[in-house]
Amino acid sequence: MSNNRRVAVIGLGSMGGAMASTLNRAGWDVTGFDPSEAAREAAAGTGISTTAEIGELAGTSYAVLSLPSAKIVEATVPVLLATPGTIAIIDTTTSEPGTSKSMADLAASSGAAFVDAPVSGGRDGAASGSLSAFVGASKDALTAAGPVLEALTGGQYAHIGGPGSGNVVKLLNNVLAAANLVSVGEALGVAKAYGIDPAVAATSISNASGGSKVSAAMYPTWVLSGTHDSGFSLGLMARDASLAIDVARQMGEEPELLAAAAGQWQHALAALGPSADFTEIARTVAPSITPAGAPKSSTDA
Template identity: 85%
Template sequence: MNTNRRVAVIGLGSMGGAMASTLHTAGWDVIGFDPSEGARATAAEGGITTTASLEDLAGTPYAVLSLPSAAIVEATVPTLLATPGVVAIVDTTTSEPGTSKAMAELAASKDAAFVDAPVSGGRAGAATGTLSAFVGGTEAALASAEPVLQALTGGNFAHIGGPGSGNVVKLLNNVLAAANLVSVGEALGVAKAYGIDPAVAAESISNASGGSKVSANMYPNWVLSGTHDSGFSLGLMARDAALAIDVAREIGEQPELLAAAAGQWQEALALLGPAADFTEIARTVAPAVTPAGAPAAGDAA
């Protein structure tokens, strides 16, 4: 066994499970952990070795984190570093810059590397090794983590700056996407009110200066179709949008337009619940353009 190709994947949900599969296919010796027995079973069906104990992964040369929150990252990293041998920890979680800075310092004190590398590309990108990543860390940490980043992104990652900077830019990316989902929905709602087919309006706008991935792909594929099956939850997007505003305000910035959009996501969260697909924001800002329609009483249950 080549110990330099051993990688632990912590968090085997939609994204983590797909990344574990990609690494396995690329020839890495993968062992996965998730507190959910169901997630472990699904990963095992795909040929991934799993463990029910995080402690079993201490000292594994490489680790990929795909976790729900910064707090869980903070609780996980010390366990991985408890045994010597860690080369690099790649945290793909949409986390907080302060946490990443602290974890990078802790890793460095153990002669290991930690990079914050939140990803974009969804489960399809995770399953095919075509994610993009926003990487924060020192040059030395990036060099240590690069073999894993290459496997997950095919080289499509940007070194943003020092520890925590990847988190900042990923949060800004997500709040911009959140604002665009609101604005495109409102625009298509106006088109619909004028008797214009929202699909025709979206296609036309997508070929002009107002176009975006939201108008070209998200609305046609997941909203206008009524499928709302992107695989990314409304709860996570609402969290990311709110966190982006918090990060901005921590340094004295007041992004008013983005904050207003983030507020609309909190309203949608209250109406639809965290498990709803994130594209269901359209049901609250432009219910006429999606077959799913406006939220009904009990949708958030």
């Protein structure tokens, strides 16, 4: 197979593993890395080649990153660039704009491209190659990363602007979703207090100007049902909401409503723990509408 169809996937968790599988099905020669043996074994079970040594992937034509934090991105990119041959690194991590800018400069100095391309669409989108991506990159870097972005999103990616801008808009997207999860929960709690079925209220609102994906899908599917199995953790959403406020303040902005919502997520994090499903925010903002009810105390998380 042509070297230009070789891609390394760094991070084989829920999202990275699904993206690796999608690339493999699309005809790419995929090798995955994850420090977790269990994650490597799960990926291998879908037909992906894996390695326990990230250094073996240096110089691979393309690399996709799906990592827990900006700090790990900063530690990973120099390893991949240690050997010549990299065309583009596509970072799908919900990272920080300053990190993406410095990684883009580092890649350019090695003759490679780096794009920040945080994604939305969850496990299902990753598994079906129908993610949407918020892309921050120079025009040349965007062109270099194009083949991989196309495979992961089916063309559903938006070029937001230069390096780091994809991270900013992704964080704003997530803090808006976080705020909406709080406000819809509070509103449905009021409906319940009046003896109105929250599901009926959610459907009615979803057909009107106050409606959103949160009221139309997230609450009926995961909250009112009591399943809370979206696959996205409360810890990650709390982190993203907090990061969004940090990014705002770096520019001298003080978004009061979004900051208040981010504070509600920190409260839920303390009460429920990071591994709770993110839809369990409803248990702290509107426990009356959730089958599980309010968390007993922060020590029960």
